[in-house]
Structures are given as C-alpha cells and as structure tokens.
Amino acid sequence: MRTGILGGTFDPVHLGHLLIAEESRISLGLDQVLFVPAGRPWLKEGQPLTEACHRVQMVELAVASNPHFRVIRNEVDRSGPSYTVDTLEELREELPATELFFILGLDAFESFHRWKDPGRILELCRLVVVSRPGYSDEEQDRLLATCGDQADRICVLPVHNVDFSATEIRRRASQGISFRYQVPDAVEAYISAQGLYRQRP
Numbered sequence: 001m002r003t004g005i006l007g008g009t010f011d012p013v014h015l016g017h018l019l020i021a022e023e024s025r026i027s028l029g030l031d032q033v034l035f036v037p038a039g040r041p042w043l044k045e046g047q048p049l050t051e052a053c054h055r056v057q058m059v060e061l062a063v064a065s066n067p068h069f070r071v072i073r074n075e076v077d078r079s080g081p082s083y084t085v086d087t088l089e090e091l092r093e094e095l096p097a098t099e100l101f102f103i104l105g106l107d108a109f110e111s112f113h114r115w116k117d118p119g120r121i122l123e124l125c126r127l128v129v130v131s132r133p134g135y136s137d138e139e140q141d142r143l144l145a146t147c148g149d150q151a152d153r154i155c156v157l158p159v160h161n162v163d164f165s166a167t168e169i170r171r172r173a174s175q176g177i178s179f180r181y182q183v184p185d186a187v188e189a190y191i192s193a194q195g196l197y198r199q200r201p
Contacts, residue, residue: 001098004071004128005091007084009166011050011062012191013062014183016164020130023159025068028128032068033103034091035131037060038070039075039082044050050196052076061186083116088124100125106156120151127154130162147179173197 003172004024006017006114013035019035037055063069074090075082084102091100102125104112109129112118129144144151164182172179174197180188191197 001032001095002028002030002101003091003095003098004030004101005030005036005088005105005125006033006103007036007087009018009038009049010035010055010059010197011166011188012055012183013059014164014166014167014169014187015181016162018184019162020103020105020159021069022066024128024130024157027157028101030101032069032070035063035069035071036073036074036087037076039078040080041082051187054190054194054196057181058067058187058190061190064186085117085121085124090123092124097182101128102126103128103130105130105162106143113146118147122147122150123164124152125153129154129156131156131158138187170197 002131004021005022006024008017010017019033021035022029025033037052037059039052041049056071056073059071063071074087080087088100088102102121104127106129109127112127117123144154144156147154169179169182171177173191183191
C-alpha cells in the first residue's frame with residue numbers, strides 16, 4: 001500500500017491543497033492521501049492561528065467527496081509543538097506495511113533543513129516536493145543537493161496552477177471581498193457561517 005501525507009496549517013484549506021493531493025495520488029499511484037492539520041507548528045510560533053477545531057472541520061468538508069482522501073488528527077490531538085517526524089513515527093507504527101510519501105511544496109522544502117531530525121524523516125518516508133511557480137531548475141537542483149546522499153529519497157513533482165494563497169484568502173475574508181473559486185464551496189460557506197478571519201488584520 002502507498003500512502004501520501006499532506007500536512008499544513010490549512011488556515012484555510014484551499015483548492016491548491018486539493019489539486020496537489022490529487023496530482024500526487026495519480027502520478028505516484030497512491031492508494032490514499034492523509035491530510036494532517038498541524039496542531040502547534042513550531043516554525044509559525046507567535047503567528048495568529050485559527051483554532052484547530054475549525055481548521056480540521058474545513059479540511060473534512062473539503063475532502064468529503066473524494067474517497068481517497070482522509071483527515072487524521074494526530075497533530076491536533078498531540079500536546080506540545082507539532083513535529084513532522086513525530087507524526088511519521090506514529091504512522092509507521094500504525095501502518096507498518098505502507099510506503100509513506102510526504103508531500104510538500106518547494107517553498108516549504110527550502111526550510112526542510114531546519115525541521116526536527118530531517119535525516120530521520122527521509123528514513124521514514126519519501127519526500128514528494130511539488131514545484132511551484134517562480135522556481136528555476138537550478139534553484140530546485142540546489143535545494144535537492146542539500147540532502148546529500150539521501151537525495152534519492154526525494155522526487156520533484158511538477159504541478160501547475162497551484163498558485164493559491166491562504167494568506168490572501170484570509171485577507172479577502174477579513175475585508176469582505178469574495179474568495180469564491182479559491183476554496184471548495186462547503187469551506188466558503190463554513191468560513192462565512194463561523195465568521196472566521198473577519199477580525200484578522
């Protein structure tokens with residue numbers, strides 16, 4: 001069995017996340033993709049973050065129509081800062097016969113060397129680095145070279161039309177500007193009903 005893992009704050013989840021997950025599933029022959037909302041992402045310590053209950057609910061609404069997608073609560077239910085390596089260790093125990101593929105954007109991969117125990121992460125899973133607009137082939141090669149002899153544990157997946165921004169969606173929501181067609185309809189309705197982001201600068 002082959003399982004993809006897509007983590008993030010999902011504040012809010014948007015169509016770019018869903019497109020990346022589906023393209024990864026198809027291209028890599030994944031049986032399922034697990035969405036992992038972050039609990040307390042240590043790299044974003046001090047930044048405002050919507051309550052986990054809302055972020056989880058939005059992801060559940062977003063993936064409900066895809067039988068290959070599932071939301072897991074490992075990080076929001078775990079106390080303390082959220083570390084990817086801890087989640088992967090848990091999933092390795094829960095799914096011992098499954099090959100794990102951790103999906104992340106090239107922008108997130110830039111800070112991969114700062115993550116907790118990146119070497120162990122590459123032992124536990126393969127990294128699927130989704131190329132994003134604005135990165136040259138030379139920049140991609142430079143980033144991959146930082147992993148040294150573990151670079152063979154990484155594959156680059158070009159996915160087009162994923163230039164969505166949760167920051168921009170929050171800004172538009174806070175100003176009462178439409179963000180339709182950037183998030184699933186059910187997520188748009190949830191944000192409006194709950195009044196999320198209205199007071200956020």
